[in-house]
Amino acid sequence: MKKLLLASTSTLYGQSYLEYLLPQLNDFFSHATTITFIPYARPGGISHDAYTELVATAFSKIDKKVVGLHDFEDPLEGIAHAEALFTGGGNTFLLVQQLHNLELMQPLRDKINHGTPYLGTSAGSNIAGPSMKTTNDMPIVHPPTFMTLGVVNFNLNPHYLDPDPNSTHKGETRETRIREFHQLNTTPVIGLREGNYILVNGNQSTLKGTGTARIFEAGKSPYESSQIPNF
Amino acid sequence: MKKLLLASTSTLYGQSYLEYLLPQLNDFFSHATTITFIPYARPGGISHDAYTELVATAFSKIDKKVVGLHDFEDPLEGIAHAEALFTGGGNTFLLVQQLHNLELMQPLRDKINHGTPYLGTSAGSNIAGPSMKTTNDMPIVHPPTFMTLGVVNFNLNPHYLDPDPNSTHKGETRETRIREFHQLNTTPVIGLREGNYILVNGNQSTLKGTGTARIFEAGKSPYESSQIPNF
Numbered sequence: 001m002k003k004l005l006l007a008s009t010s011t012l013y014g015q016s017y018l019e020y021l022l023p024q025l026n027d028f029f030s031h032a033t034t035i036t037f038i039p040y041a042r043p044g045g046i047s048h049d050a051y052t053e054l055v056a057t058a059f060s061k062i063d064k065k066v067v068g069l070h071d072f073e074d075p076l077e078g079i080a081h082a083e084a085l086f087t088g089g090g091n092t093f094l095l096v097q098q099l100h101n102l103e104l105m106q107p108l109r110d111k112i113n114h115g116t117p118y119l120g121t122s123a124g125s126n127i128a129g130p131s132m133k134t135t136n137d138m139p140i141v142h143p144p145t146f147m148t149l150g151v152v153n154f155n156l157n158p159h160y161l162d163p164d165p166n167s168t169h170k171g172e173t174r175e176t177r178i179r180e181f182h183q184l185n186t187t188p189v190i191g192l193r194e195g196n197y198i199l200v201n202g203n204q205s206t207l208k209g210t211g212t213a214r215i216f217e218a219g220k221s222p223y224e225s226s227q228i229p230n231f
Numbered sequence: 232m233k234k235l236l237l238a239s240t241s242t243l244y245g246q247s248y249l250e251y252l253l254p255q256l257n258d259f260f261s262h263a264t265t266i267t268f269i270p271y272a273r274p275g276g277i278s279h280d281a282y283t284e285l286v287a288t289a290f291s292k293i294d295k296k297v298v299g300l301h302d303f304e305d306p307l308e309g310i311a312h313a314e315a316l317f318t319g320g321g322n323t324f325l326l327v328q329q330l331h332n333l334e335l336m337q338p339l340r341d342k343i344n345h346g347t348p349y350l351g352t353s354a355g356s357n358i359a360g361p362s363m364k365t366t367n368d369m370p371i372v373h374p375p376t377f378m379t380l381g382v383v384n385f386n387l388n389p390h391y392l393d394p395d396p397n398s399t400h401k402g403e404t405r406e407t408r409i410r411e412f413h414q415l416n417t418t419p420v421i422g423l424r425e426g427n428y429i430l431v432n433g434n435q436s437t438l439k440g441t442g443t444a445r446i447f448e449a450g451k452s453p454y455e456s457s458q459i460p461n462f
Binding site: 009010011012013014042043044045090091093094132133134135136137138139140141142145146158159161168169170171172176177178179180181182183184185194 | 240241242243244245273274275276321322324325363364365366367368369370371372373376377389390392399400401402403407408409410411412413414415416425
C-alpha cells in the first residue's frame with residue numbers, strides 16, 4: 001500500500017532541520033533502518049554531500065541511517081534497494097531535471113506505488129503530484145517536461161502564503177498564480193501552509209499539523225478545509 | 232539604435248495601470264502614433280481582448296492608439312509593421328511559450344535591434360534578457376526553451392523584494408533564489424524594485440525611478456547600485 005508523508009516545509013521558524021516532524025517520522029519510518037535520500041534539489045546551491053550530511057544529522061536523532069542517492073554508482077540500484085525514501089526541498093526545476101535526465105522518475109513512481117514509504121518536503125512534496133507546475137521556485141534550469149510522479153492526484157503548493165491585506169507590493173499573490181494555473185490546467189491544488197503535512201495511506205490522504213489547508217479546484221472559488229477532499 | 236524601456240511593474244500601489252510611467256512614455260514613444268501590444272502573458276488569466284482594452288485605455292491618455300498582436304491574422308505581419316512595441320506582464324511561461332510556438336522570438340529580436348522602441352513591464356521586461364530563468368512566475372505551461380530575446384546582456388528580476396528581517400516564513404527569499412540561479416548560470420541579474428525602470432539606448436542602460444537596484448553577479452556578493460553596470 002502506498003505510504004507518503006508530504007510536508008510543506010522541512011523546517012519551522014526557530015527550529016532545527018526536520019525537528020517538528022521527527023516524532024511523526026519515527027512512526028512513519030518504523031520499519032526502516034536506512035533512508036535513501038535524494039539530494040538533487042540543492043537548496044541555496046549546497047552540494048549533494050553537504051545536504052546529505054544535514055539530513056543524516058537530523059535522522060540520527062531517531063536512530064536512522066541515511067545514504068545519499070548520489071553516492072550510488074548506479075542510482076537505479078539505489079532506488080531498487082531502498083527501504084525508505086526522502087526527497088528534500090530546494091529548487092524543483094533542478095530536482096525534476098535531474099530525475100528525468102537520470103531516468104529515475106518511473107522507477108521512483110513504481111517503488112512508491114509498491115509501498116516503499118516516501119517522505120517529501122517542499123520540492124520533494126511538489127513532485128508527488130502529476131506535475132511541478134505549482135512550484136514557487138525559479139526556473140534556473142530547463143527540465144525536458146514538467147510532469148512528475150503523479151502518485152497522488154492533486155498538485156501541491158508548498159510554503160503556501162495567504163495574501164497580505166496590508167501589502168502595497170504589486171507582484172502576484174499565490175492565489176493569483178494558482179488561478180492562472182487553473183486557466184490552463186484542471187489538476188486540483190492544495191495550498192499547504194508551513195507546519196502542515198499530508199499523510200497518504202493507499203488512496204486515503206489526511207491533513208495533519210496545525211490549521212486548515214487552502215483548496216483550489218478549477219472553476220471553483222478556493223476554500224479552506226481540514227481534510228483532503230476525494231478529488 | 233536599440234531603444235527599450237524595461238519596467239519592474241506596470242502599476243504602482245493605489246495608481247491606475249501605467250499611470251506612473253505615462254509622462255516618460257509620452258517622450259519614449261514620441262515618434263509613434265500606434266503601439267503594437269503583445270498580450271500573451273494574460274495576467275490573472277484575462278483574455279487577449281480584455282488585456283488589450285486595458286492597455287488602450289491607458290495609452291489614450293497620451294493620445295496613442297493600441298493594436299493587439301492577437302488581432303493580426305499573421306502576427307509576423309503585426310511585428311513587421313509595428314511602429315512601437317509593448318509586451319505586458321502576466322505569466323512569463325505562457326508568454327515565452329506563445330512567442331516560441333508562433334516563431335516570433337527572432338522577428339521580435341530583429342525588430343528591436345533595428346531600433347523599434349520596445350516597452351516591457353514585468354514579464355515583458357523579463358524576456359528582454361538572455362533567458363526567463365529569473366522570473367517569479369509559476370510554470371503553468373512548459374515552453375520549449377527558456378531562452379528569450381537577449382537584447383540586453385543581463386537578466387531582470389522584476390518586482391524585486393528585499394528579505395523581510397521579521398519574517399518567520401521559511402520559503403526562499405528572492406536573494407536565495409537568485410543565488411541558486413548563479414550556481415548554474417553566469418548571466419548578471421538586476422533585482423528591479425517596483426517604481427524603477429531601465430532605459431536602454433543602444434549599448435547604454437540607465438536606471439530610472441526611485442532608489443537603487445540590487446545587482447547580482449555570479450561569484451560576487453550582491454550590491455546596491457544607482458547605475459546599471461557595464462557587464
